[in-house]
Amino acid sequence: MMKNNTMRPIRICAAVLVVCILMFSAVGCAPTAERYEATRLDLFDTVTTLIAYTQSEEEFNALRQLVFEELVRLDALFDVYDGDPEGCGLAAVNAQAGVRAVEVDPDVLALVLWAKEAEALTQGVLDASAGRVCLLWQQAREAAKVDPDHAEVPSEAALQEALQHRGMDHVQVDTAACTVYLDDPNIWLDVGALAKGFTADRVMAKIKEAGFEHVMLNLGGNVITAGQRADGSAWQVGLRDPQRDGLLMAVPASDVSVVTSGGYERRMTVGDKTYHHIIDLSTGMPAERWAQVTVMAPCSAEADLLTTTLFILDEAEGRKLLAEFEDASACYVGLDGTIMKTEGWPR
Amino acid sequence: MNTGRYQLTVLDIFVVGFLGLAALAILVGILLWPQQQGTAVQVYVQGELVHVWSLDADGEYRIEGVGGTNTLTIAEGQARMTEADCKDAVCRGTGSISQAGEQIICLPHQVQVRVVSAEQQKVDVILP
Numbered sequence: 088m089m090k091n092n093t094m095r096p097i098r099i100c101a102a103v104l105v106v107c108i109l110m111f112s113a114v115g116c117a118p119t120a121e122r123y124e125a126t127r128l129d130l131f132d133t134v135t136t137l138i139a140y141t142q143s144e145e146e147f148n149a150l151r152q153l154v155f156e157e158l159v160r161l162d163a164l165f166d167v168y169d170g171d172p173e174g175c176g177l178a179a180v181n182a183q184a185g186v187r188a189v190e191v192d193p194d195v196l197a198l199v200l201w202a203k204e205a206e207a208l209t210q211g212v213l214d215a216s217a218g219r220v221c222l223l224w225q226q227a228r229e230a231a232k233v234d235p236d237h238a239e240v241p242s243e244a245a246l247q248e249a250l251q252h253r254g255m256d257h258v259q260v261d262t263a264a265c266t267v268y269l270d271d272p273n274i275w276l277d278v279g280a281l282a283k284g285f286t287a288d289r290v291m292a293k294i295k296e297a298g299f300e301h302v303m304l305n306l307g308g309n310v311i312t313a314g315q316r317a318d319g320s321a322w323q324v325g326l327r328d329p330q331r332d333g334l335l336m337a338v339p340a341s342d343v344s345v346v347t348s349g350g351y352e353r354r355m356t357v358g359d360k361t362y363h364h365i366i367d368l369s370t371g372m373p374a375e376r377w378a379q380v381t382v383m384a385p386c387s388a389e390a391d392l393l394t395t396t397l398f399i400l401d402e403a404e405g406r407k408l409l410a411e412f413e414d415a416s417a418c419y420v421g422l423d424g425t426i427m428k429t430e431g432w433p434r
Numbered sequence: 435m436n437t438g439r440y441q442l443t444v445l446d447i448f449v450v451g452f453l454g455l456a457a458l459a460i461l462v463g464i465l466l467w468p469q470q471q472g473t474a475v476q477v478y479v480q481g482e483l484v485h486v487w488s489l490d491a492d493g494e495y496r497i498e499g500v501g502g503t504n505t506l507t508i509a510e511g512q513a514r515m516t517e518a519d520c521k522d523a524v525c526r527g528t529g530s531i532s533q534a535g536e537q538i539i540c541l542p543h544q545v546q547v548r549v550v551s552a553e554q555q556k557v558d559v560i561l562p
Contacts (some may be wrong), residue, residue, distance in 0.1 A: 254483075
């Protein structure tokens with residue numbers, strides 16, 4: 088009975104097709120993840136948005152709790168304006184400048200060490216110890232909000248005096264004792280250009296550790312993503328057009344961080360001139376080379392450092408710095424609206 | 435005994451019947467699948483997004499392609515290439531597009547016009 092031992096071609100074909108159909112129906116039956124969003128306005132002095140695809144609302148609520156609890160904790164530690172001057176955060180370090188070393192939370196120690204590294208990497212362009220200069224501008228902006236008709240930029244003398252007191256060498260770190268000491272009473276730490284990226288990485292590590300796969304976190308323009316959207320398409324990050332209303336472009340961003348710096352946030356107007364908040368420490372004045380610089384990199388702390396620094400540096404210096412970071416790319420918008428993308432920027 | 439011909443068994447009939455039903459189901463699915471009216475066209479030159487025009491904004495739009503220009507006309511929620519200074523006229527021959535995913539391609543000028551739906555246009559966040 089040879090016939091029974093030979094597989095008939097029609098049966099082979101049928102078997103293959105049945106397997107294919109079963110595979111397709113299995114895909115169709117997979118539980119679908121829902122998209123959820125949550126926003127808070129009370130953290131890092133900016134808008135924080137969490138978007139995620141999860142199987143249920145309970146699952147998203149668990150994620151939300153995890154994310155915002157960590158953000159609240161880190162915000163309190165890193166906030167130099169409203170932080171607790173008696174606590175174990177940066178506000179206490181500033182309050183004890185020139186007095187004594189302050190025992191800090193390990194996350195504060197890690198951020199201060201990153202700030203030291205950032206100063207070295209950017210050759211002083213990003214200097215967290217130059218907080219006095221930022222403080223002068225911050226006070227000028229606050230005064231301008233109250234009385235816009237009498238808005239004034241900080242005086243040249245005050246800026247020059249503030250610029251004298253900086254250098255991360257004045258920030259003494261004792262890793263073993265977990266303390267930070269500012270050895271000059273006029274040094275004032277401001278981590279505005281570093282804290283959000285650093286925080287985004289920390290929080291994202293927790294999110295991944297907890298097993299969440301499709302998450303996007305936006306810390307006021309500091310975006311970090313885990314995986315893609317649930318349907319496998321890339322997260323889309325819209326870049327605002329710095330010249331007019333609307334979007335400049337949408338960038339696909341999966342498992343990556345996107346951070347932008349622009350001269351259109353935290354501004355004050357004196358007469359017919361507008362001053363923004365990104366200060367070039369070589370002059371003490373807002374940087375005015377670019378309209379917007381956006382950086383994409385796997386590490387949010389690096390993207391955050393790069394975007395601010397590239398916004399201050401000229402193109403050649405910026406490209407040189409960018410080349411030192413693996414997998415980082417930038418999109419510049421010039422003051423005349425010209426767009427320039429470096430190698431690696433998604434096309 | 436062996437005539438060299440296959441004899442149909444019950445299992446064969448079952449398999450053929452199952453495949454026939456599956457094919458029918460797929461056909462019905464394709465026919466009933468809703469086509470999605472697009473909301474805008476994205477214009478790519480050399481793979482780079484250069485314009486996004488709403489399908490509600492009637493008018494004639496100029497596209498600077500590689501080595502030549504094309505004119506895209508948008509009217510009544512449809513877009514079609516009405517002019518192109520290239521030798522072949524493939525893009526003009528494509529006709530009107532309006533459903534999400536439809537596209538007009540001009541190879542000589544490396545121009546791609548693609549209809550997108552509101553969903554596809556959506557970005558998850560907008561950086562400040």
